[in-house]
Amino acid sequence: MHELEVPSSAGGTRLDAFLAGPLGSRARAQRLLDSGGVRVDGERRAKSHTLAGGETIAIDDPPDDVTAAAASSIANVAVVWEDEHLLVVDKPAGLVVHPAGARHRGRTLVDALAGRARGGPDPQRAGIVHRLDRDTSGLLVVTRDEATHRALRRQIAERKVLREYLALVEGRPSARSGTIDAPIGRDRRVRTRFSTDTGSPRPALTHFALERALPDATLLRVRLETGRTHQIRAHLRAIGHPVAGDPDYGTKGVYGLERQFLHAARLAFDHPIGGARVDVSSELPPDLRRALESAGR
DSSP: OEEEEOOGGGTTOBHHHHHHHHHSSHHHHHHHHHTTOEEETTBOOOTTOBOOSSOEEEESSOOHHHHHHHIIIIISSEEEEEOSSEEEEEEOTTOBSSOOSTTOOSOBHHHHTTTTOBOSSOGGGTTBSSOOOTTOEEEEEEEBSHHHHHHHHHHHHTTOSEEEEEEEEESOOSSSEEEEEOOBEEBSSOTTOEESSBSSOBOOEEEEEEEEEOSSEEEEEEEESSOOTTHHHHHHHHTTOOBTTOTTTSOTTGGGOSSOOEEEEEEEEEOTTTOOEEEEEOOOOHHHHHHHHHHHO
8 A cells, every 4th residue: 555645735736636746646546546546644545536635645556657756746746835836846867847749758846746746728737827847956936826826927028037057067167157148949950959050049048157167177057037948058158167077068978967957046026916035055966066076075
């Protein structure tokens, strides 16, 4: 038997919708419910049962992949700020935010937050107002209703949301701070990359400041104004200082890295309801701390 605790934030959610995240899909949740393999506080409930929050859900003898999925979706996605309108999560590296297309396979952040995130026209992107690359860790705001989704999308479009990253780059920029104002789009030659050598340029603006100088690398604090795909990675490569460990834009495997050294370290914005300032920070995860220590030697 495997048990899941229902957070208070999931109150008002249908049982099958809540279980869609840890079980991998709503259809799978419905099949388990129909077979009687799920109990809520010891009672069997219909798939349309509305959760109040705080219940314990028991799943009888789930397969190994269900147990692993539940652990991944619930335990590994930390919610660092939350109210009834939105939540801020600290996304681990390796987790895709939402399906990128019909060919995508595997779990996503949207799956992990099933029943907790709402807003936007696409249910596969429910609550998502901005994104992080799969192997970029850190802070992401997710909405819980349509009005908040619209308001935050507007703030991002008006460049009112502060998004700061820590990036370890190869070499050292010639200036302690600067701005990269260079349109980017899909690269002409390598179609999986984005660059300034493109036939479909879109305006892109990135600010950077030196955080720590190291022997052969530099830790930068980077701030986005626009949010183009791979913007930071493409812009830093364009000035000759690619992100360390980046398999697509830099040198793979340096400093023991298994992914690019890029972490969304701070997120700040005015709350759409009431206007109070939300300002959240995230420490570097263990793999990036180890890489930073290695780069400092």
